[in-house]
Amino acid sequence: MREYNAELEIIEQQDYKIVKANEIIQRARIELGILELKTFAYILSKVTPNDRKDQTYTFSIQEYCKVCGIDDKNGKNYANAKKALKSLRDKSFWITDENGAEITLGWLSKAKVDRRSGKVTVKLDEDIQNYIVGWFEQYTQYSLCQILPMQSRYSFLLFELLKSYANLKQYTFGLDDLKSKVGATHYKDYRDFKKRVLDVATKEINLYTDLEISWEPITKGRKIIQIKFYISERNRVNNNFRTIKIKNELEGQISLIDYQSEDNEIKIT
Numbered sequence: 001m002r003e004y005n006a007e008l009e010i011i012e013q014q015d016y017k018i019v020k021a022n023e024i025i026q027r028a029r030i031e032l033g034i035l036e037l038k039t040f041a042y043i044l045s046k047v048t049p050n051d052r053k054d055q056t057y058t059f060s061i062q063e064y065c066k067v068c069g070i071d072d073k074n075g076k077n078y079a080n081a082k083k084a085l086k087s088l089r090d091k092s093f094w095i096t097d098e099n100g101a102e103i104t105l106g107w108l109s110k111a112k113v114d115r116r117s118g119k120v121t122v123k124l125d126e127d128i129q130n131y132i133v134g135w136f137e138q139y140t141q142y143s144l145c146q147i148l149p150m151q152s153r154y155s156f157l158l159f160e161l162l163k164s165y166a167n168l169k170q171y172t173f174g175l176d177d178l179k180s181k182v183g184a185t186h187y188k189d190y191r192d193f194k195k196r197v198l199d200v201a202t203k204e205i206n207l208y209t210d211l212e213i214s215w216e217p218i219t220k221g222r223k224i225i226q227i228k229f230y231i232s233e234r235n236r237v238n239n240n241f242r243t244i245k246i247k248n249e250l251e252g253q254i255s256l257i258d259y260q261s262e263d264n265e266i267k268i269t
Helices: 002-014 022-027 034-044 061-067 077-090 153-164 175-181 190-208 236-250
Strands: 017-021 056-060 092-096 102-106 108-114 119-124 139-143 170-174 211-220 223-233
Touching: 002 061, 017 022, 017 034, 022 092, 022 139, 022 153, 034 061, 034 077, 034 153, 056 061, 061 077, 061 119, 077 108, 077 119, 139 153, 153 190, 153 211, 170 175, 175 190, 175 223, 190 211
Parallel strands: none
Antiparallel strands: 017 139, 056 119, 092 102, 108 119, 170 223, 211 223
16 A cells, blocks of 8 residues: 555645746856756756745655656666756746846755765756746746657757746747757758757657647858747647656656766756
8 A cells, every 4th residue: 555655645745737938048158968958857846836045845765767758777766866957056047037138047056965875956046046936927837747758859858948938839030040949059060960860859858748849940042040930839739648658668667877968958977
């Protein structure tokens, strides 16, 4: 019975919602790897609108692994989780405010790991809390389990971006602006950007999330200058079946060792 209840708790946690103000998704330029993105998403799944601004969040590394579908018996998970937390503590990113000014924000202000208990305590950066904790007029919300199977950070970032515009059904980005928003400015050749970012992200978003997306390039002369996305949200029944499929895939199928190094991603050895 205890094991059954523990499994139910894991399933419930995979359904926890992540809520962000649209502003931080649409105006930020983020350079995080997939492990860092998933770790921060897991932390955000514990946030509620009524939390205090100085709230701390505590969880065990074993719980973190089980919820995220990571092999919790892997001997390097402790060290790799510490790497991800340290990276989130050390890194910052730029966001453009409503007046066009650029501001740096951090991810975490504190991360504490107790080796004896395996417990982690974290505190969000003071500035980022304004976009995470509280009630917002315009916000993006999705279940944690939708991003957990993703292997590409571009899939994660593009999903959040398109999710924030889903009510519009379609949205057009300037090509350079889109590259900046998903952290892919180093792909100068459009063919590389299409192959390594757009094609991969489209496949994973359509496979794992409640969005169905497609896109087309917009040209000026012979030059591609914009990407137009078409966005539709799946009905609840189809999405429930998809969620069940995702959770089945997550059960011990992922290991932190499996996360291959991408540009700007933590290298795990």
